[in-house]
Amino acid sequence: MDDRAVPASAAAEPPRASGLESDYTSAWQEWDESGDARLWDRVAGDGDVGRLPVRFPPETSRMPAHPVRMTTYTPLPIPETALQELRLADDSGRAMEPFAAGSVSDRVDSVGSPLRCCLRPIEEGERIALVSYAPLRRWAEERWVRPGAYDECGPVFIHAGACGGPDGGRAGYPFARPGALRTLRRYDADGHIVGGRFFEIPEDAEAGFDAAFAEAFARPEVALVHVRALEYGCFQFEVRRP
Numbered sequence: 001m002d003d004r005a006v007p008a009s010a011a012a013e014p015p016r017a018s019g020l021e022s023d024y025t026s027a028w029q030e031w032d033e034s035g036d037a038r039l040w041d042r043v044a045g046d047g048d049v050g051r052l053p054v055r056f057p058p059e060t061s062r063m064p065a066h067p068v069r070m071t072t073y074t075p076l077p078i079p080e081t082a083l084q085e086l087r088l089a090d091d092s093g094r095a096m097e098p099f100a101a102g103s104v105s106d107r108v109d110s111v112g113s114p115l116r117c118c119l120r121p122i123e124e125g126e127r128i129a130l131v132s133y134a135p136l137r138r139w140a141e142e143r144w145v146r147p148g149a150y151d152e153c154g155p156v157f158i159h160a161g162a163c164g165g166p167d168g169g170r171a172g173y174p175f176a177r178p179g180a181l182r183t184l185r186r187y188d189a190d191g192h193i194v195g196g197r198f199f200e201i202p203e204d205a206e207a208g209f210d211a212a213f214a215e216a217f218a219r220p221e222v223a224l225v226h227v228r229a230l231e232y233g234c235f236q237f238e239v240r241r242p
Helices: 008-012 020-033 035-046 080-086 137-143 205-217
Strands: 127-133 154-159 181-187 193-200 224-229 235-240
Touching (some): 080 127, 181 205
Antiparallel strands (some): 127 154
């Protein structure tokens, strides 16, 4: 073994692979000729990172405190085909008389009342109409059954023109104000009433409705449930057996 001293500078210098310098030279030349080099120089020189497509995470302050809760049963609005018919003549044969909610022609103080076409409250200025609707009729016609005397009509609010239906991002059951009183009317496959129940909407409206519908469909003869306001008996929405 050679015990001769080696200069410190030489000992600290790492060994070079053959041709490494030429490889670096080629790499830098390729970088300089690319568009990436020009973009980097522009950004690094003045700090203008705004020119780059940067995506930021959502602000936590705008995120809901609890995850959106989906309902077990699907609340159904008035079908679009039925709405088209009602806008020509309602189920009592009357022509539609549209008006602007909250205007001088609004004689029923409609703002805040439920829209059965898109399952949300009426907003001021919307073009709406109060029509007579038979919620069981078209369901029965599709199934070739005769509900007979149970084919009743009642007043409902709808948009005077096409509205696109309920907002798909809206969670929970519609018109579910805690403390409000409802009647859940049950129908069999022939469209005949087979019972119902009084229902006061609890604080946890979704859980309350879920339990009430589960109770209804636990009876095998129940095909669908109509949710109605207790005071006036007006139809609000429909739920069918899953």
